[in-house]
Structure formats: C-alpha cells, structure tokens
Amino acid sequence: MNDPLFGIDKLDKDLNGIPEKKIVLFSASPSVGNEVFGYQVIYNNIKAGKKVLLMLNRTSPESYLSEMKDYDFLPQSGLDIIDSYSSITGINSSSGKSVTTIDNPYNKEEVSRKLLAELDKGYDLLVLDSFSLLIDFFDFDYGLSLLSEIKKKQEANGTSSVILFTDWNYEQKDINSLMSAVNSTVEIRGVEKRVIFGQYFAVIKCDWVQNKTFSSVLFKAVKPGGIKIYFPKILVTGPTDAGKSSFIHSASKDAVSVDKLGGTIALDHGNLDFKGYKADLFGTPGQERFDPLLKLLGGEAIGVFLVVDSTKPEQFPRAIEMLRKTEAYGLPIVVIANKADLKGALKLDEIREKLHLDNEIGLVQTFAEDLSKVDPNQPTKLKKEGIDEALSLLFKQLT
Amino acid sequence: MATKAEELRTVLDSLSRVGGIKASAVISADGLPIVPSMPENVDPNTFAAMIASMMGAAETALKSLGSSNVLKGVNAESDDATVVAVQAGADAILAMMVDPKAASNYGLIRIEANRASKEIARIMAE
Numbered sequence: 001m002n003d004p005l006f007g008i009d010k011l012d013k014d015l016n017g018i019p020e021k022k023i024v025l026f027s028a029s030p031s032v033g034n035e036v037f038g039y040q041v042i043y044n045n046i047k048a049g050k051k052v053l054l055m056l057n058r059t060s061p062e063s064y065l066s067e068m069k070d071y072d073f074l075p076q077s078g079l080d081i082i083d084s085y086s087s088i089t090g091i092n093s094s095s096g097k098s099v100t101t102i103d104n105p106y107n108k109e110e111v112s113r114k115l116l117a118e119l120d121k122g123y124d125l126l127v128l129d130s131f132s133l134l135i136d137f138f139d140f141d142y143g144l145s146l147l148s149e150i151k152k153k154q155e156a157n158g159t160s161s162v163i164l165f166t167d168w169n170y171e172q173k174d175i176n177s178l179m180s181a182v183n184s185t186v187e188i189r190g191v192e193k194r195v196i197f198g199q200y201f202a203v204i205k206c207d208w209v210q211n212k213t214f215s216s217v218l219f220k221a222v223k224p225g226g227i228k229i230y231f232p233k234i235l236v237t238g239p240t241d242a243g244k245s246s247f248i249h250s251a252s253k254d255a256v257s258v259d260k261l262g263g264t265i266a267l268d269h270g271n272l273d274f275k276g277y278k279a280d281l282f283g284t285p286g287q288e289r290f291d292p293l294l295k296l297l298g299g300e301a302i303g304v305f306l307v308v309d310s311t312k313p314e315q316f317p318r319a320i321e322m323l324r325k326t327e328a329y330g331l332p333i334v335v336i337a338n339k340a341d342l343k344g345a346l347k348l349d350e351i352r353e354k355l356h357l358d359n360e361i362g363l364v365q366t367f368a369e370d371l372s373k374v375d376p377n378q379p380t381k382l383k384k385e386g387i388d389e390a391l392s393l394l395f396k397q398l399t
Numbered sequence: 400m401a402t403k404a405e406e407l408r409t410v411l412d413s414l415s416r417v418g419g420i421k422a423s424a425v426i427s428a429d430g431l432p433i434v435p436s437m438p439e440n441v442d443p444n445t446f447a448a449m450i451a452s453m454m455g456a457a458e459t460a461l462k463s464l465g466s467s468n469v470l471k472g473v474n475a476e477s478d479d480a481t482v483v484a485v486q487a488g489a490d491a492i493l494a495m496m497v498d499p500k501a502a503s504n505y506g507l508i509r510i511e512a513n514r515a516s517k518e519i520a521r522i523m524a525e
Contacts, residue, residue, distance in 0.1 A: 258456050258459045265428075266453075287448075289430060289445060
C-alpha cells in the first residue's frame with residue numbers, strides 16, 4: 001500500500017507523500033490559517049483507504065466536521081477522533097463518529113495516555129490540531145516529550161503524523177527544538193509587500209527528499225475545494241484583434257470585458273480554476289491609443305500570456321513592443337499563436353523565428369471551437385486543448 | 400446642409416460659452432475622437448481613449464453591483480483639472496474639461512451638459 005498523502009498536489013509532487021514513521025509540521029504565522037491543510041490531508045487519506053486518527057483540542061468534533069464539510073472535505077467514514085475539547089466547554093460530543101473523549105484536557109497524563117493507547121490500534125496517519133494549544137495548556141517541554149512518545153509509537157506501528165502548529169511568537173530556541181524533532185516542516189505565511197498578496201506555503205525542511213530545492217507558492221483556501229495554488233495576476237497582452245479577450249473568456253469562468261464595438265477599451269478580467277490552480281487574468285487593450293493603460297495593467301503581474309494572430313506577422317513587432325510597455329519583459333511567458341486554423345496561418349517554427357523566441361519559451365497554438373460561429377464583436381470560444389496546454393506550460397514555470 | 404461634424408461642433412461651441420467649461424470633445428464609445436475641441440497641448444487620441452476606458456470601466460463596475468440602467472456619466476477630479484464625461488447616446492461620449500474653481504457654476508454646467516448630450520445623441524443617430 002502507498003504512503004499517506006498530503007492531498008495537495010504541489011506537496012505530493014515535491015515530497016512524494018508522507019512516508020511511514022515520519023512527522024510533518026505545518027507551521028503557520030498567526031495571520032494565516034493552517035486548519036484547511038488538516039482537512040485536506042484527512043479527507044484525501046481517508047479517500048485513499050487510510051486509517052486516520054485526529055487528535056483535536058482546537059474545537060469540538062461537530063464544528064470540526066462541519067468546517068470540513070464547508071470545504072467539501074467531509075470524510076465518508078473511518079475518521080477516529082480524540083476529543084480533548086468538549087470537556088472544557090461541558091458540552092458533550094454527540095457527533096456519532098468514533099470519538100474518544102478526554103475527560104480532563106488539563107491533565108497531561110490523561111492526554112498522553114489516551115493518545116498513545118489509541119495509536120496502538122494501528123493507524124496510518126495521525127493528525128494533531130493543534131500543537132500550539134497543547135503547548136499553551138502545558139508547556140513546550142511537554143509538547144516535545146509527547147512528540148518523542150508519538151515517535152516511538154510510530155516506529156512500532158508504522159504511523160505517520162501531521163502536526164498543525166501556529167507560531168505565536170514562541171522563543172526561537174523552542175521553535176528550533178520543535179523543528180529538529182520533526183522530519184519535515186512546511187511554513188505557511190502571509191505576504192504583505194506593496195500590496196497584500198495573500199498567503200504562501202513553502203517546504204523549509206524535509207529529511208526524506210535529498211538534493212532538491214523547494215519553491216514557495218501562493219495559495220488560497222477555497223470553499224469548497226480547499227488549498228489551491230493561486231496566481232494573483234497574470235497578464236494577457238498582444239496586438240489588436242489577436243484574441244486576448246477570446247483567450248480570457250475561454251480560459252475562465254465569469255470573465256468580464258470592458259469593451260465597445262468589438263474591441264477591449266479598458267481591460268478584461270477573468271478568474272480561472274485549473275487543475276488545483278487558481279489565477280486572475282488581466283487582459284490589456286491592443287490598440288495603440290490605449291497604451292497609457294499598459295504599464296498600469298502590467299504592474300505586479302507574475303506571468304504573461306502573449307497572444308498573437310498567426311496570420312499577421314506584421315503585428316509581431318507590436319507584440320514585442322507591448323511586452324516592453326507592460327513592463328512584462330523577462331517574466332515567465334507563454335506565447336499563444338491564435339487563429340492557427342485560419343488560412344495563411346504561419347507554422348510554429350516560423351512564428352518562433354519571426355518573434356525571435358528562444359526554444360525554451362512555450363509557444364502554443366489555439367483554434368476557434370467553431371469557425372462558423374465567430375462573431376467579430378464577441379470573444380470567440382477557443383478549443384480547450386490549446387487553452388489547457390498554455391495554462392499548464394505557464395503554471396509549470398510559476399511553481 | 401451642415402455635416403454631422405459641423406453640427407457637433409456647433410453643440411460644442413455653445414458649451415464653450417458656459418462659464419467654467421474650458422474645452423470639450425465628442426468621443427466614440429470605443430475611444431476615438433469624433434470632434435475634439437481641446438487645447439493644443441492635449442493629445443486627442445490618448446484623451447479620447449482614456450475617457451472611453453474610464454466610462455467603460457465605470458459601467459462595468461456599476462453592472463457588477465447589479466445596476467441594469469445605462470451609465471450616465473463619470474466625473475474625474477483633481478486640484479487643477481476636472482473632467483466631466485457624460486454618455487451621449489449609445490455610441491458617443493461628451494467630455495468636458497471644467498475649471499475646478501468653477502464649482503459654483505456646476506449646476507449650470509450639468510444642465511448644459513445634459514442638453515448637449517441629448518443633442519449629440521440625436522445628431523449621431525441621424
């Protein structure tokens with residue numbers, strides 16, 4: 001049987017799941033939540049047939065499960081819970097799930113005893129939410145000694161663990177000893193630069209993957225759907241009538257265009273959801289008279305789609321000029337050769353040559369879904385294959 | 400008979416007699432100058448494009464709030480320049496550069512703009 005997973009594409013790709021007997025720490029700063037990582041890990045492992053134990057002291061099992069439901073991560077069966085919360089509030093748990101209750105969550109001995117005894121029942125995965133609360137109830141030394149007890153049980157039973165932790169400005173030496181007690185640490189942080197970009201996560205340590213550097217990625221926790229890698233601004237630019245609006249409308253749901261008489265006059269905006277990625281696309285107008293907008297629209301973009309009309313090589317210099325004017329030169333880029341199904345469309349290698357593109361730069365052809373339905377005053381629906389290929393190529397560069 | 404452009408210019412001329420309106424232009428909804436009557440140091444193409452962008456973006460913003468009515472106009476203000484743009488039918492926009500110090504005359508400017516925009520809409524629809 002396979003090892004437990006993260007259920008988060010990027011982490012599973014980078015770390016190949018969570019091998020048995022390993023402990024993963026999700027360490028979040030107080031401004032961002034880490035609980036969705038827990039929901040997603042639990043849901044996906046139960047779905048994969050794993051036996052999962054949840055040690056819960058952050059909230060009641062009922063509200064935990066209802067939060068999971070909001071993200072569409074309600075496990076069908078098989079989640080055992082140790083409830084170290086309800087006794088504090090005095091409201092008894094009645095979720096009907098398999099629950100072990102800790103009668104006195106302020107009693108170290110009972111907490112440890114019941115958790116460790118439960119682990120002997122042979123779980124594939126333990127999720128502890130939250131470790132910081134355990135420390136706040138008791139102290140760091142207790143937390144660390146519990147971790148080492150858990151480790152012993154893991155050795156005997158082959159369990160892996162996911163520990164959720166919020167870093168409420170603990171002392172650095174305590175954080176350091178926590179980090180050295182676990183096998184892998186994933187940091188979850190907020191980004192506040194000139195604009196608030198949101199949240200990112202990054203693997204900062206992993207002892208079972210060697211010789212690999214890990215990149216950090218922005219994400220959004222979406223209800224339902226969970227953790228999605230998020231790109232807040234991807235620019236779509238290119239000469240007039242090349243198909244920028246068509247691309248945005250075909251790639252995203254609920255795209256809006258500010259357009260008149262068939263041309264974009266301010267911008268297009270679309271929000272897309274593709275294979276666990278979310279991105280906001282911003283499209284520029286193509287006509288020269290709107291050039292003062294280009295720099296504005298290009299600001300803070302982290303990737304670019306350059307759309308060109310395959311039948312109009314005379315517009316290619318303008319395409320390059322627009323990259324410069326949007327200040328997008330040098331960003332990760334995928335070039336879209338649209339209208340590849342029209343008569344007179346240049347071949348990919350001709351386009352590559354005329355646009356002076358290096359071989360490493362992604363170049364993708366797109367086609368109208370139905371040429372007979374093309375209306376010059378409306379964005380054209382483009383075939384999914386080309387769109388998906390373009391998105392995959394750019395997202396691969398961005399992660 | 401006067402051409403459309405001449406008729407439109409007559410409308411703009413009448414606006415120039417309203418105190419506080421420094422210059423005005425008729426612009427197509429997609430951002431091309433139709434009849435510009437702007438100071439020489441202003442690029443009519445860029446000005447027209449930006450006014451149309453502003454109107455288009457405002458219209459989209461209002462639609463996203465659920466408004467189903469047609470956008471009437473947008474005012475853009477700074478300490479030393481003010482632009483009042485009003486929709487003049489579906490195809491045209493009337494843009495006026497207004498002296499920010501002429502705030503006391505704003506009522507008259509609004510009435511005249513309203514009248515002129517209807518006139519422009521009529522001429523454009525001919």
